[in-house]
Amino acid sequence: MAIASADFRELRLDRMSRNFGAHNALKEISLTVQRGEFIALLGPSGCGKSTALNCLAGLLSLSEGAIWLDDKRIDTLKSEQRGFGMVFQNYALFPHMDVRRNVGFGLQMQGVSKAETERRVDEALNVVRLTTQGAKLPGQLSGGQQQRVAIARAIAVEPPLVLMDEPLSNLDAKLRLEMRAEIRRIHRLLGSATIYVTHDQDEALSLADRIVVLRDGEVRQIGTPQDLYRRPLHSDVAEFMGFRNALAGKVVRREAGEVEVDCGFAGPLRGQPVDLAGDGPVTVAIRPSDLVPMSDGALDAEVTGMEYRGEAYFGTATGPAGQEMFFRSETPLGVGEAVRLGVPADRTLVYASGGEQ
């Protein structure tokens, strides 16, 4: 028999809140996670990601709200009674125990029989492809192998939910990519739900079925990686998702599904209205990789910097009213050179300024 995951339908966070004194670190987070889903909690430092994960794990109590696993309320249960698997950034392995004892630790705590523990340790090590390393101490393993041991320990208890807090941030770039694929593979194999905290949008995009973007303890958007990448609903989410150009302007023409915005350049910019209401000032959001030199581009600017990044050059430029821009170029341009930059209208998103309601 293989490693399984506990049977359940859904995990439901109902207005989950957590205060530290007067500080509201989590404000009424509501979310339903289906069995089999991979959810990334994404957001900048201090947005409440780890607090949310620790509340789920039972390491922190809720100030208000509730957590349900199907029709069982679990936020009132102690951490060990929830039986979730946890994987942390620093692995948190016991240095004096060999790999097998580390992996079997949770099972031993649960009072699982010796024979069953041995079986599940074998299976978990098999899943993370470490069957030959069982007798080693953590210190004799590489970072990636140690993180695999931590994953094996988390899944050996056959949890309904696996919680991961930035598990790859201590690994080098190559290993991070390898482990991403591994984590996804293991998630599929188990069929449990995974909630994965990260501040790295690439990691969230590549791993998750759905991404929950947090800011200041609040959910800003929940969506598929494609939703989040193509059409962030608010300008702050757009900025976080890599729309580094944020140009202030005013709508001068409206058509069905498209607007023209005057941002103080030679010509107006055409874009997609995302979060527009009224006639107030707007912010135009563009990814640097979509803003490129073109002879009939609407944005006239002067190059202020140029950097080679292998796949292309990335530059900075300033517009006539001092607008700061980040763009991509196939060829290098000299600092001080005049350039016209352009972007397709369907890659240009328009938001009401201060649209953070």
Ligand SMILES: Nc1ncnc2c1ncn2[C@@H]1O[C@H](COP(=O)(O)OP(=O)(O)OP(=O)(O)O)[C@@H](O)[C@H]1O
């Ligand atoms: N034990 C605590 N006491 C007081 N404030 C706390 C405590 N833990 C977290 N906070 C505050 O709650 C907010 C959210 O913190 P949290 O660690 O959840 O953020 P995060 O998104 O995980 O950040 P990072 O990516 O830097 O780990 C922060 O403002 C933090 O200072």
